[in-house]
Amino acid sequence: MTSLYGDGGSGKTLLALSLMVAMASKYQSLWLGEKPLGWKSVGLFAEDDEAELVRRLQRICRAEKLEFAAIAANVTALSCAHMDATLATFSGGGGELIITPLMQGLLDRVRHEGASLLVIDYAAAVFGGNEIDRNQVSAFLRWLNAIAGQEQISILLLGHPSTSGMATGGRGTSGSTAWRNQARSFLHLTVDDTQNDPEDRRLLTLTLSKANYARAGRVFRLASDGARFDILADEASGPRRVKGPRIPASQKVALNALHEAISNAGEASPGGPIPAGVRVVRVDAWRPYAYSAGISAADTGEARRKAFQTARQALQDKGLVGISDPWAWVVEAGA
Structure with a gap:
């Protein structure tokens, strides 16, 4: 729809x-x-x-x-x-x-x-x-x-x-x-x-x-x-699609949700360990987008929380998402 x-x-x-x-x-x-x-x-x-x-x-x-x-x-x-x-x-x-x-x-x-x-x-x-x-x-x-x-x-x-x-x-x-x-x-x-x-x-x-x-x-x-x-x-004018390893559906949902969160509420890099020129969003602002997009088949708060936490960690481990508390950003291919 x-x-x-x-x-x-x-x-x-x-x-x-x-x-x-x-x-x-x-x-x-x-x-x-x-x-x-x-x-x-x-x-x-x-x-x-x-x-x-x-x-x-x-x-x-x-x-x-x-x-x-x-x-x-x-x-x-x-x-x-x-x-x-x-x-x-x-x-x-x-x-x-x-x-x-x-x-x-x-x-x-x-x-x-x-x-x-x-x-x-x-x-x-x-x-x-x-x-x-x-x-x-x-x-x-x-x-x-x-x-x-x-x-x-x-x-x-x-x-x-x-x-x-x-x-x-x-x-x-x-x-x-x-x-x-x-x-x-x-x-x-x-x-x-x-x-x-x-x-x-x-x-x-x-x-x-x-x-x-x-x-x-x-x-x-x-x-x-x-x-x-x-x-x-x-x-x-939107963010480029991330190229990288195949990822499960829940991780795709989380990654798409991060793109959307950055598109709607992103901020410029605050510096430090975060690369200059990237757009970032707070993890707490990213999470509701993932929930709304249906990151978990079970519609309970605990199930969604666990699904988001697992997907977030997996995306970070694969180098697709960067996280420096409280910020998160998409790691572009070749970056």
Whole structure:
């Protein structure tokens, strides 16, 4: 499950629809310069009515020189603009997660269509719990991640950041931090109002601020005319992947968590035994990232603590991670 957050009107829905069209085009159209896998997709849209969704899809097809009828056969865009779009609630106001008939019907549609992508637009409209309650948010997103695995699909969840999230430079969070921590990848779309485009297009920045299975920190500078997105720059600003010996899954989780912790809360080397120029993070700040990423199959504090301690020591012994209490850093290949 990937989360795509952005301010209202920034273009999140258009970006999601563009992905659905690129998939349906069977490689005739690219999305952010890539060929997305899979052909069919299903999307639930809580804000746009059916007529608006059709207009947007038609504009995208015209811009990409694609036949709308051929694309429409592989795109299922469902509007809930004038309906209750709740997909999950909680018993007793905060107990067990309850999946609504709408969500069950949505999954039935995914199976019927043979879709490989489910788009949900947007988080606050479909979540029937308290969005600042970490336990409720975590339960909902864990369930979405489980569904993605069981159905062998990708899920793209769109959302609006809170006021503080809009000011965090690429994090784009909203409510509980679980909205970000439980997503396997997190994209943040912002409008660039500081520059003007000679073709009068809207300038945007899309940041991959979290990626469990890729390198975080990739930044796209985009221009949109309301129908397509042109890439002005593609910047890979995240930490380089560590090359070294094969490592077990728990150690990979810990290493990826360290990359993410440094990306979000890293500091410059304080000197001493720590090499100059590296970014460091406190071990106590690294640990929660590893816990959130699922370093232990057992969901108990003691099991997670032991799993983290074992992985941390193994990574240090292999020369992949440097530790000088209280600091930790990634040892780059050749360093």
